[in-house]
Amino acid sequence: LTAKAGGQGHRRIAVRLGRPASTVRGWLRAFAGRAAVVRAVLAVLLVALDPLAGRLVVHGSVFADAVEVLGVCAAAARRRLGVLGAVSAWQLASAVTDGRLLSGAVPGEWSNTSWPLGTAG
Numbered sequence: 001l002t003a004k005a006g007g008q009g010h011r012r013i014a015v016r017l018g019r020p021a022s023t024v025r026g027w028l029r030a031f032a033g034r035a036a037v038v039r040a041v042l043a044v045l046l047v048a049l050d051p052l053a054g055r056l057v058v059h060g061s062v063f064a065d066a067v068e069v070l071g072v073c074a075a076a077a078r079r080r081l082g083v084l085g086a087v088s089a090w091q092l093a094s095a096v097t098d099g100r101l102l103s104g105a106v107p108g109e110w111s112n113t114s115w116p117l118g119t120a121g
Helices: 010-017 021-049 062-085 089-096
Strands: none
Touching (some): 010 021, 021 062, 021 089, 062 089
16 A cells, blocks of 8 residues: 555566565555545544644655554554554554445445444445
8 A cells, every 4th residue: 555655566576575466456446436435534533642742744645644543543642542542554444444344345335333444435
């Protein structure tokens, strides 16, 4: 996700990850389809974790902005929660989306509505 946010295409990312280009393209499309919701939910979570976090860097694309807030939110969780918050951005995103960040399902089709993104459909 960070490579795509930085301007790389799915083929180059696929080579770097050792995955089929079609798989990486699917992941990126799935994320792009929900990037606005991810950005909004994580921005709310960021304020809950660190009310003084300050302004986020705006990158000019919803995709890149969602990746940015994901990283900042993970860092805020680590600062706020210490060892309990020592999770990667990927683990945070997986928890917030009930493991469906890159799935083909749209938020309205997610079954676990107890998660923030599960109710955004």
